[in-house]
Amino acid sequence: MRQSSFKETAARICFMAAAALSIVAVALICIFLFANGIPALAEIGLPEFLLGQTWKPTADEFGIFPMIIGSIYVTVGAIIIGVPAGIFTAIYLSRFASKGIARILRPGIELLAGIPSVVYGFFALMVVVPLIRTTLPGNGFSLLAAALILGIMILPTIITVSKSALDAVPKNYYEGALALGATHERAVFRIMVPAAFSGIMAAVVLGIGRALGETMAVVMVAGNQPVIPESLLSGVRTLTANIVLEMGYAADLHKGALIATGVVLFVLIMLISLLFAAIKKRGEKS
Amino acid sequence: MSSKLLKFCTYAGATLSALALVSIVGYILIQGVPHLSLSLFAWEYTSENVSLMPALISTLIMAGLSLVMAVPVGVASAIYLVEYARPNSRFVRIVRITTETLQGIPSIIYGLFGLLFFTTALGWGLSLLSGACTLAIMVLPVIMRTTEEALMAVPQSLRQGGFALGAGRVRTVLHCVLPSALPGILGGVLLALGRCVGEVAALLFTAGTVAQIPNFGGEGIFALFESCRTLAVHMYVLASEGLHLGETYATSVVLLVMVVVLNMITHAVAKKLSKERL
Numbered sequence: 001m002r003q004s005s006f007k008e009t010a011a012r013i014c015f016m017a018a019a020a021l022s023i024v025a026v027a028l029i030c031i032f033l034f035a036n037g038i039p040a041l042a043e044i045g046l047p048e049f050l051l052g053q054t055w056k057p058t059a060d061e062f063g064i065f066p067m068i069i070g071s072i073y074v075t076v077g078a079i080i081i082g083v084p085a086g087i088f089t090a091i092y093l094s095r096f097a098s099k100g101i102a103r104i105l106r107p108g109i110e111l112l113a114g115i116p117s118v119v120y121g122f123f124a125l126m127v128v129v130p131l132i133r134t135t136l137p138g139n140g141f142s143l144l145a146a147a148l149i150l151g152i153m154i155l156p157t158i159i160t161v162s163k164s165a166l167d168a169v170p171k172n173y174y175e176g177a178l179a180l181g182a183t184h185e186r187a188v189f190r191i192m193v194p195a196a197f198s199g200i201m202a203a204v205v206l207g208i209g210r211a212l213g214e215t216m217a218v219v220m221v222a223g224n225q226p227v228i229p230e231s232l233l234s235g236v237r238t239l240t241a242n243i244v245l246e247m248g249y250a251a252d253l254h255k256g257a258l259i260a261t262g263v264v265l266f267v268l269i270m271l272i273s274l275l276f277a278a279i280k281k282r283g284e285k286s
Numbered sequence: 287m288s289s290k291l292l293k294f295c296t297y298a299g300a301t302l303s304a305l306a307l308v309s310i311v312g313y314i315l316i317q318g319v320p321h322l323s324l325s326l327f328a329w330e331y332t333s334e335n336v337s338l339m340p341a342l343i344s345t346l347i348m349a350g351l352s353l354v355m356a357v358p359v360g361v362a363s364a365i366y367l368v369e370y371a372r373p374n375s376r377f378v379r380i381v382r383i384t385t386e387t388l389q390g391i392p393s394i395i396y397g398l399f400g401l402l403f404f405t406t407a408l409g410w411g412l413s414l415l416s417g418a419c420t421l422a423i424m425v426l427p428v429i430m431r432t433t434e435e436a437l438m439a440v441p442q443s444l445r446q447g448g449f450a451l452g453a454g455r456v457r458t459v460l461h462c463v464l465p466s467a468l469p470g471i472l473g474g475v476l477l478a479l480g481r482c483v484g485e486v487a488a489l490l491f492t493a494g495t496v497a498q499i500p501n502f503g504g505e506g507i508f509a510l511f512e513s514c515r516t517l518a519v520h521m522y523v524l525a526s527e528g529l530h531l532g533e534t535y536a537t538s539v540v541l542l543v544m545v546v547v548l549n550m551i552t553h554a555v556a557k558k559l560s561k562e563r564l
Binding site (some may be wrong): 007008011014015016019020021022024025026028032033036075081084085086087088089091092093095096097105107108109110111112114115116117118120121122123125126127131152156159183184185186188189206209212213217218220240243244246247248259262265266269270272273276277 | 289292293295296297298300301302303304306307310311313314317328354357358359361362363365366367369370371377380381382385386387388390391392393394395396398399402403407423426427430454455456480483484485486487490492517521523525526531534538541542543546548549553562
C-alpha cells in the first residue's frame, strides 16, 4: 500500500514538473532576450533606437524606425490581400460548397498550411519577383512581392480559424433567418457572419501575428534595403529580416542592436497575443 | 450589397485560394521533377552534385531528436493539466498562458534564443544538439495542445472503469486513458514533425549550415555537437546562392513530398480516430 502511494506521488510530481517546463522555457526566453538586448538599448538610447531613421552598423548608427515601418507595411499589405480572400473562402467552405468540392478543397488548405516558408519564398523569388519586374518599374524585389506572398501564407490560418468560428454558430440562427423569409445568402451574411464576428476577428489577429513574425519568405523577396519604402515597388526590410540578414557576422554593439530588434519584435507579438486573448474572451462571453 | 454579388465573392475567394495552392505546388513540381536525378541523392555532398542526401538524413536526425525531447514532456504536461490539476487553479492558468505565448513566438525569436542560450551560454556551439533543443521548445506547445484535446475527448467512463477495478490514478491514466488518446497524440506529433521539417529561421544560428551528416560513426555521441543543415536550410542556402536552380527546384519537390506524405498520414490517423468514436 505504501509503495503504491509512493508511486502515485512520484508520478504526480513528474507530470507537474513537465508542465512547469513550459513556464521555465518562457522565463528563459524572456531573460535571455532582455538581458542581452537591454544593455545595447541603453547604450544606443531608446528614442534613437526606435525612432532613428538610419541603420548603419559600420558607423554605429542603429535606428530601426525604417524596419518597424517596413514590418507594419508588409503586414498591412498581407492583411489586405489575405483577409478578404480568406474570409470569403471560409464562408464558401462553411456554407456554400458542395460536399464534393469541400472534400477536395479542405485538405488543399491544410496542405497550404504545411508548405514550408522557404518553399513559399522560393516560389515568390522565381515567379512573383520576375512578374513584377517585367510588368512594373523597379527590379521586382519589393514591398508588393513580400505582401503578396505573405498574403498567401496567412490564408490557411485565416480560413481554418474563421471556418471553425462559422461552424460553431448554432444551427437555429440560420434556420430562424430562413423562417423569417431570408434567402440563403442573406441568412449567411446578415446572421451567420455577424454571429461569428469575434471568431473571425481572432483569425485576422492570428494572421497579423503570423505575417509579422514570418522571416524566410520575406527575406528572399523584399529587397531588404533599410530605408522607409517610398512606394509599393520599393524594397523594404522588416524587423525579422534585419535579424536574419546580419546576425551571422554581427559582433558587440551591432549584435546587441540585433537582439534588441528581436526584443521589439517580441513585445509587438506579445501585444498582438494580448489582443487575441481579449477578443477570444469577449467571444466566449457573448 | 446584393446577395448575388456576395455569393460571387465567396466563389471568387475560394477560387483564389485554390489557385494559389495549385500554382505553387504545380509550378514547383513542373520545374523540379525533371531535375530529380540520382546524383542529387548521392551519399556525399560536393559542391558539384549538391546532393540533398546529407541534409535529408540530418533532417531526420534533427527532427527525431527534438521529438524525443518534446513528446514526453508535452504528453506528461498535458496529462498533468487534464488528469491531475484542478481546472482553473493558478498553476494551470499560468501554464496555459505560457503555452499560448510559446505558440505565438515567431521562429526567428526561437532562433535568437537558441543562439544566446544553447549555442553561446551553454557553449554547445552551432550544433545538432542546439538546433534540436531549440526546435523542441518550439514544438512543445503543439504537442501539449493536441494531447490535451485528445485526453479531454476520452470518455469519463474509461477512467471510472479503471478506478472501479482498483487501479490507482497512474495506472488508470497510463493503461486506460492514454491508449485511447493515442491517435490524437500521434496527430500532434505529426504536426510537430512537419514544423521541424520546414523550419529555417530557428536553425540558421543554432544548427548552422554545414552540409555533412554529423559523424556518429566516428565520434559517437560527440557528433551531437557538430553543425549540420536540415533539408529546408539546405534549400534556403541553395536558393540564396542562386547557382544551382534546377537542384533547388528538385530539393523543394522533395520537401513538398515530405509535407504531403505527413499530411496524408495525419488525415488517415484523424479518419481512424473519428470512425472509432462513432
